[in-house]
Amino acid sequence: MNANHIMNTMEMEQELENDLLEITLGPSHPAMHGTIQMKVKLDGERVAFCDVEPGYLHRGFEKECEDHRWNQIFPYTDRLNYVSPIINNVAFAMAAEKLCGLEVPERCQYLRVILSEMCRITDHLTCLAAVVMELGAFTAFLYFVKARELYYDLLESVTGARLTYSWLRIGGARWDIPDGFVEQAKKAIPETRRILKEIDGLFTKNRIFLDRVVNVGVISQSDAISYGITGPFLRSTGVAYDVRKAHPYAVYDRFEFDIPVGENGDCFDRYRVRMAEMEQSLRILEQALPKIPGGPISVKDPKYTLPDKQAVYTTIEGTINHFKLIFDDIHPPKGEVYAAVEGGNGELGFYLVSDGGNKPVKCRCRPPCFPIMAALGGIITGHMLADIIPIFGSVNMIGGEMDR
Amino acid sequence: MSMEIIEQFQAKYPDVVEETHNHRGDATVRVKPDSWLQVFGFLKEEAGFDQWIDLTAADYLGREEGLPRFEVVVHLRRMKDGARIRVKARLAGPSPSIDTLSGVYKGANWMERECHEMYGIVFKGSPDLRPLLLYPEFKGFPLRKDYPIDQRQPRVPLLGSEVRRYSKAPDDTPHGHLAAEKKNV
Numbered sequence: 039m040n041a042n043h044i045m046n047t048m049e050m051e052q053e054l055e056n057d058l059l060e061i062t063l064g065p066s067h068p069a070m071h072g073t074i075q076m077k078v079k080l081d082g083e084r085v086a087f088c089d090v091e092p093g094y095l096h097r098g099f100e101k102e103c104e105d106h107r108w109n110q111i112f113p114y115t116d117r118l119n120y121v122s123p124i125i126n127n128v129a130f131a132m133a134a135e136k137l138c139g140l141e142v143p144e145r146c147q148y149l150r151v152i153l154s155e156m157c158r159i160t161d162h163l164t165c166l167a168a169v170v171m172e173l174g175a176f177t178a179f180l181y182f183v184k185a186r187e188l189y190y191d192l193l194e195s196v197t198g199a200r201l202t203y204s205w206l207r208i209g210g211a212r213w214d215i216p217d218g219f220v221e222q223a224k225k226a227i228p229e230t231r232r233i234l235k236e237i238d239g240l241f242t243k244n245r246i247f248l249d250r251v252v253n254v255g256v257i258s259q260s261d262a263i264s265y266g267i268t269g270p271f272l273r274s275t276g277v278a279y280d281v282r283k284a285h286p287y288a289v290y291d292r293f294e295f296d297i298p299v300g301e302n303g304d305c306f307d308r309y310r311v312r313m314a315e316m317e318q319s320l321r322i323l324e325q326a327l328p329k330i331p332g333g334p335i336s337v338k339d340p341k342y343t344l345p346d347k348q349a350v351y352t353t354i355e356g357t358i359n360h361f362k363l364i365f366d367d368i369h370p371p372k373g374e375v376y377a378a379v380e381g382g383n384g385e386l387g388f389y390l391v392s393d394g395g396n397k398p399v400k401c402r403c404r405p406p407c408f409p410i411m412a413a414l415g416g417i418i419t420g421h422m423l424a425d426i427i428p429i430f431g432s433v434n435m436i437g438g439e440m441d442r
Numbered sequence: 443m444s445m446e447i448i449e450q451f452q453a454k455y456p457d458v459v460e461e462t463h464n465h466r467g468d469a470t471v472r473v474k475p476d477s478w479l480q481v482f483g484f485l486k487e488e489a490g491f492d493q494w495i496d497l498t499a500a501d502y503l504g505r506e507e508g509l510p511r512f513e514v515v516v517h518l519r520r521m522k523d524g525a526r527i528r529v530k531a532r533l534a535g536p537s538p539s540i541d542t543l544s545g546v547y548k549g550a551n552w553m554e555r556e557c558h559e560m561y562g563i564v565f566k567g568s569p570d571l572r573p574l575l576l577y578p579e580f581k582g583f584p585l586r587k588d589y590p591i592d593q594r595q596p597r598v599p600l601l602g603s604e605v606r607r608y609s610k611a612p613d614d615t616p617h618g619h620l621a622a623e624k625k626n627v
Contacts, residue, residue, distance in 0.1 A: 092574065092575060093573075093574060093575035093576060093577070096575040096576065098584065098591075100560075100585055101584055101585060101589075101591055102591075105591050136466050137466070139466070260492075261548065263492050263493050263494075263521060264492070264493075264494060264547050264548040264549060265494065265547075265548045265549040266493065266494035266495055266496070266547070266549035267549075277521070279493075279521070284524045285524060373465045373466065374465065374468070374470070374528075375465070375466050375468055376468055376496075376517055376526075376528065385495070387495070387496060387517070389496065389498060389515065389517070391500055399500065399502070400498075400500040400501075402496070402498045402515075404495065404496040404517075408552065408553070409494070409549045409552070411552070412548075412549055412551065412552035412553075413548070413549075441575055442575070
């Protein structure tokens with residue numbers, strides 16, 4: 039290769055740089071779940087620059103929270119990550135209970151763990167279903183949704199809703215589980231294992247799938263930590279950080295489960311971590327379901343929880359207590375707290391500030407997919423245009439919590 | 443665990459820390475805003491708080507007289523032992539500003555963008571402070587306490603391509619396009 043040739047190549051590269059093709063993916067693109075816009079500059083088929091623009095689903099979550107009373111915030115938290123609303127409920131309830139210094143009864147803590155794990159399974163199933171469908175495997179999408187349906191039915195039997203549960207209250211839960219719930223849940227576990235095995239057989243060694251995901255969308259450990267990435271995305275790089283193990287909440291310290299980790303931090307590792315985590319969630323369910331203790335599901339403190347209906351209709355104290363809580367709500371003591379749980383995508387935290395009034399002064403949700411989206415532009419750059427689809431799918435961005 | 447860090451920090455930079463507390467077990471330290479970068483340099487390099495968790499702000503409009511109005515709040519975590527720390531700084535309005543952390547933690551930039559559009563806090567030296575969740579024409583800072591929750595926003599004028607598509611019928615009359623089609627027949 040002579041000097042002249044090198045000069046020519048350099049000139050050519052310069053020309054190509056000037057000739058980048060700008061395209062806009064989204065906000066209404068079939069593979070941009072939720073509504074997100076990516077402004078991509080293409081050099082041939084290679085992504086030279088990617089600017090991610092969220093915000094199309096912004097609905098002022100924090101402003102609304104500051105305008106509502108503490109217990110009225112639960113329906114808003116349902117709509118953060120609408121694939122696993124119970125986990126959001128638990129996160130907010132735990133932060134508020136930490137602020138009030140409340141200790142929730144053991145029965146409620148077991149139920150919170152059980153329903154959280156069910157939601158984690160639905161969350162991972164939905165994420166993987168979307169990924170494989172976008173890669174062309176529509177049949178497999180139906181397999182995933184079939185497994186998800188088992189848990190939607192169970193959650194519906196407890197909360198009465200299929201999507202937005204609003205099941206928890208500060209200091210406990212709204213309803214107890216119905217009769218036959220435990221038996222039905224025990225039946226769902228082997229059924230889920232069977233479906234997961236089928237899915238595993240379809241994908242884990244599937245050449246078409248592997249070609250699209252192995253060594254695609256790699257992020258390094260140190261980058262992931264510095265970006266604040268948590269959850270399956272961080273664990274795929276080999277960091278075993280799980281809030282359930284590192285800072286056990288509810289009764290997670292009583293169950294045996296492992297933290298699955300990947301090695302390379304690519305899309306395939308994220309798929310494997312999510313598949314393995316569902317198995318761990320099933321293990322937790324198996325251990326927790328037979329052990330649910332008896333007793334109340336809410337704190338018996340008239341300052342924080344509603345009295346029994348019997349007491350409301352027959353005693354003056356009960357009536358007044360009910361009236362005060364419905365019309366004035368709770369008054370957490372002055373202070374600030376941060377509490378976090380392991381959501382489907384990572385650490386879901388709430389930073390709450392109270393001035394002793396019945397509305398929060400500040401209610402900040404730390405969404406787990408926000409830091410991942412911050413890193414996404416850098417991860418995509420250098421890949422092919424078609425790789426955007428599996429990379430973005432493996433982020434499992436949920437518009438509700440990303441844009442709030 | 444984190445209280446030890448605070449004590450160590452206090453011993454090293456006694457004139458930087460304004461207040462510490464450990465309410466409900468959350469180690470919290472409030473520092474002077476002009477030492478912001480120095481504080482996070484120490485926390486990351488020497489104390490080992492490598493994991494970025496969260497950055498946000500809070501508006502305490504109308505609290506005690508003379509106290510600055512805004513508070514920037516950062517949460518960090520240490521990977522090796524799981525210690526958490528909350529660092530705060532008070533900023534006076536109406537146009538507060540503080541140094542950017544995007545050179546220290548990569549995750550800071552997007553959270554600062556959000557904080558900037560919501561509270562109007564300027565992060566000095568930030569490489570990118572464009573609005574993140576809101577649109578560029580948005581007026582005001584919605585999470586400030588003096589922004590009414592039912593505030594309406596002015597209509598954004600149509601872009602050039604949209605004007606051509608939506609606002610000009612071929613004849614300037616109602617159903618003008620139908621008339622135009624008839625003429626063609």
